[in-house]
Amino acid sequence: MTTSEEITYHVPVLLKESVDGMNIQPDGIYVDVTFGGGGHSKEILSRLGKNGRLLSFDQDEDAEKNIVNDQRFTFVRSNFRYLPNFLKYHQIEQADAILADLGVSSHHFDDSERGFSFRFDGALDMRMNKRSGITAADVVNNYGEKELADIFYLYGELKNSRKLASIIIKERANKKIKTIEEFLTIIKPLFGREREKKELAKVFQALRIEVNHEMEALKEMLLAATEMLKPGGRLVVITYHSLEDRMVKNLMKTGNIEGKQHQDFFGNIQTPYRLITNKVITPNEEEIARNPRSRSAKLRIAEKKLEQ
The missing domain is CATH 3.40.50.150 (Vaccinia Virus protein VP39)
Known part of the structure; x- marks a missing residue:
């Protein structure tokens, strides 16, 4: 039981x-x-x-x-x-x-403060170990365009990884991306409604793998x-x-x-x-x-x- x-x-x-x-x-x-x-x-x-x-x-x-x-x-x-x-x-x-x-x-997906899920707003964090390391916000704000594209392609197996990286670079030049809601506002228009949840899950998986050096x-x-x-x-x-x-x-x-x-x-x-x-x-x-x-x-x- x-x-x-x-x-x-x-x-x-x-x-x-x-x-x-x-x-x-x-x-x-x-x-x-x-x-x-x-x-x-x-x-x-x-x-x-x-x-x-x-x-x-x-x-x-x-x-x-x-x-x-x-x-x-x-x-x-x-x-x-x-x-x-x-x-x-x-x-x-x-x-x-x-x-x-x-x-x-x-537990991680259901904790809005950890930033693992696109179901909640909160800090774009995703660290398994909250004591150290870079956050997902650090990745999307500081990585170069090719680095981001590679992460989304290799770890999320996303076909539009280059387009995704390009729009992130463009948007962060105006304002730092700090929260899940801000991030979703930027990337959601790239995905069709029928596959939106699956594609967003792949984006978040890719970031989580990079943040925690999972591979x-x-x-x-x-x-x-x-x-x-x-x-x-x-x-x-x-x-x-x-x-x-x-x-x-x-x-x-x-x-x-x-x-x-x-x-x-x-x-x-x-x-x-x-x-x-x-x-x-x-x-x-x-x-x-x-x-x-x-x-x-x-x-x-x-x-x-x-x-x-």
Whole structure:
């Protein structure tokens, strides 16, 4: 049963399927690199014995409100790109499974002060870590036209990325763009009514990825996870858009982010992983009805090979 706390913060996506995929052993060591509302972490703890251990990462101070009071649990307030540093700090050489749910929580989308959603007016912020880094307003006001166009094209897959960048440059010359409402007034005329919401979502996704350096952090975490998993350990990842899904799929199939295949003498692809899921696992209709944001979720599971 979902608690009211989880509903307000984040309804865990593919909860049973992802935690089942971790192959939890009572005395094992596990890592949840995206703690958020704590839904996945609580499920992992419910399957651990008294000697089991769970480390959970989150860089967002709001996530600390959901910390679990359990001696088997350690909360790490940091970006998951620093996974190896903190595992070593907590005297963990390797883990039995690592879980990552890469979705932005409903809590962030529903908090008007964070600037993640075009449904509310507020500051154009979008930082996961409110203590540091540039904001979305910094990006739209300070980046050059080519830089902006590249971000919208690469991270939002927007076909009119150049036009979008051009109009932003033109408008900001008159007045600094500080709020979501000001930003929407500038960009909305570029999108037709029938596809407006989808296109705006892509614009906001692109800015969020740039502000939080999400692709670089994901790449670092995935490569580190390969090193930090025990032989036979599981990597379990839930993705929500094609950019991150491609990285995860490439890593699991080839051992690298780019998807470059290295073959042995017999033509076998050299990879540190064995795929547990040849096909992605997606939410069923019941879960999508309960949590519409789960619609784009894809779950991939791989096991680190015993012999390298």
